[in-house]
Amino acid sequence: MRILQDIWILTESGIVLYHRRFDENMDDQLFGGLMAALNSFAEELVDKGLSNFELQDKRYTLLKKNEILFIANSAKKVKEKKVMQEMVFIANKFFDLYSEDILLNWDNDVSVFMNFEKEIEDSLEETIKKFQDAFW
Amino acid sequence: MAELQFVGMVFETFIILVALIFLVLILMKYYEKKHQLTLYLFLIFLSYLIGIFFSWLSKVFVLYSGIDYIYNTTLPDPSTPLSWILFRIIDFRISFVFMSIGIYISYIFKVKVFGKGYNKVLRIIITLYAIFTAGFTLFVYQRGNTLYDVFAFLLIFIFMAIIYIPFFIKSFQSYKSTDNKVFKTAFLSLAIMAIFFILVPLSFLIDRMLILAGGLGFSLFYFLAWIFVIFALVGAYFGYIRPKSEK
Numbered sequence: 001m002r003i004l005q006d007i008w009i010l011t012e013s014g015i016v017l018y019h020r021r022f023d024e025n026m027d028d029q030l031f032g033g034l035m036a037a038l039n040s041f042a043e044e045l046v047d048k049g050l051s052n053f054e055l056q057d058k059r060y061t062l063l064k065k066n067e068i069l070f071i072a073n074s075a076k077k078v079k080e081k082k083v084m085q086e087m088v089f090i091a092n093k094f095f096d097l098y099s100e101d102i103l104l105n106w107d108n109d110v111s112v113f114m115n116f117e118k119e120i121e122d123s124l125e126e127t128i129k130k131f132q133d134a135f136w
Numbered sequence: 137m138a139e140l141q142f143v144g145m146v147f148e149t150f151i152i153l154v155a156l157i158f159l160v161l162i163l164m165k166y167y168e169k170k171h172q173l174t175l176y177l178f179l180i181f182l183s184y185l186i187g188i189f190f191s192w193l194s195k196v197f198v199l200y201s202g203i204d205y206i207y208n209t210t211l212p213d214p215s216t217p218l219s220w221i222l223f224r225i226i227d228f229r230i231s232f233v234f235m236s237i238g239i240y241i242s243y244i245f246k247v248k249v250f251g252k253g254y255n256k257v258l259r260i261i262i263t264l265y266a267i268f269t270a271g272f273t274l275f276v277y278q279r280g281n282t283l284y285d286v287f288a289f290l291l292i293f294i295f296m297a298i299i300y301i302p303f304f305i306k307s308f309q310s311y312k313s314t315d316n317k318v319f320k321t322a323f324l325s326l327a328i329m330a331i332f333f334i335l336v337p338l339s340f341l342i343d344r345m346l347i348l349a350g351g352l353g354f355s356l357f358y359f360l361a362w363i364f365v366i367f368a369l370v371g372a373y374f375g376y377i378r379p380k381s382e383k
Binding site: 057135 | 377
């Protein structure tokens with residue numbers, strides 16, 4: 001996962017199941033709620049809902065699969081196709097780890113999804129963080 | 137021949153000084169950061185520096201030790217423990233052992249900094265290769281047999297390539313993926329460092345092959361190898377030491 005920076009995984013209602021962020025100045029549940037609302041509004045307009053939007057130098061990409069919304073941001077210059085490939089990888093990893101049973105019987109405890117970090121931890125940001133901690 | 141040995145010794149003295157400065161910079165960085173990765177980096181460059189030191193020592197022994205069987209190859213090997221060690225220093229075998237250690241620590245470093253964890257099979261293969269390389273360079277030795285030297289250089293070159301080609305790829309991918317100018321420069325420097333690290337044993341290997349073909353040694357490739365060491369150190373400096381980031 002060398003392209004994606006921040007990642008959010010949320011339910012249709014906007015509850016954030018998992019997030020990985022490097023900018024801590026944002027409330028995740030608030031962000032999740034906003035994204036879910038935005039996507040739901042977009043779905044009213046077009047069939048597939050919102051696929052991406054841009055804020056300053058970042059592009060936010062959305063992927064909906066099995067009623068779960070995957071959102072990630074990346075640098076604008078990164079090709080959309082590449083971003084989508086990684087998002088699909090993340091989504092598949094997520095559903096591999098958390099079966100339909102787990103998701104259906106989920107009791108709103110987000111700590112269940114904390115282990116997901118390990119599955120996607122070789123990101124560019126993680127590498128940069130290691131370099132910052134050890135050298136820079 | 138003695139003149140070439142002397143030029144080589146002077147050249148290597150300069151390399152040792154530069155490498156020593158770089159090692160001190162890493163040590164200072166370690167005291168600042170107190171991080172395991174910084175320690176690994178220190179151990180990598182310490183191993184390389186010791187390797188270079190023994191290469192330098194080989195020339196000092198040939199030029200100044202006064203031990204006749206060292207500089208006069210027609211004299212028989214006295215087959216003493218001291219001669220065993222001296223011959224291995226002179227033919228860079230001790231240097232290779234420390235190079236192998238440095239490359240092996242580089243593998244651990246690469247996995248920790250870029251990877252997601254060890255691939256068990258790969259880890260076993262690389263560990264066995266490191267042991268084999270160190271063992272071969274130390275024990276498969278025949279005085280004056282350049283072919284064995286070529287094999288030893290080849291093993292080191294392959295080992296270096298196995299570790300530093302993926303390191304180059306990862307650094308270059310990171311360089312391409314980030315927008316931050318500081319990080320971009322640092323990753324590019326590390327990619328350049330990796331390339332030069334691979335070129336060093338390759339140049340030494342070519343130098344040895346030229347000896348096998350009848351050359352005197354100390355060819356252009358010998359000096360190129362040491363120039364590549366300097367370039368690699370410059371890359372390492374701009375990759376590890378120089379960048380300052382705002383967290």
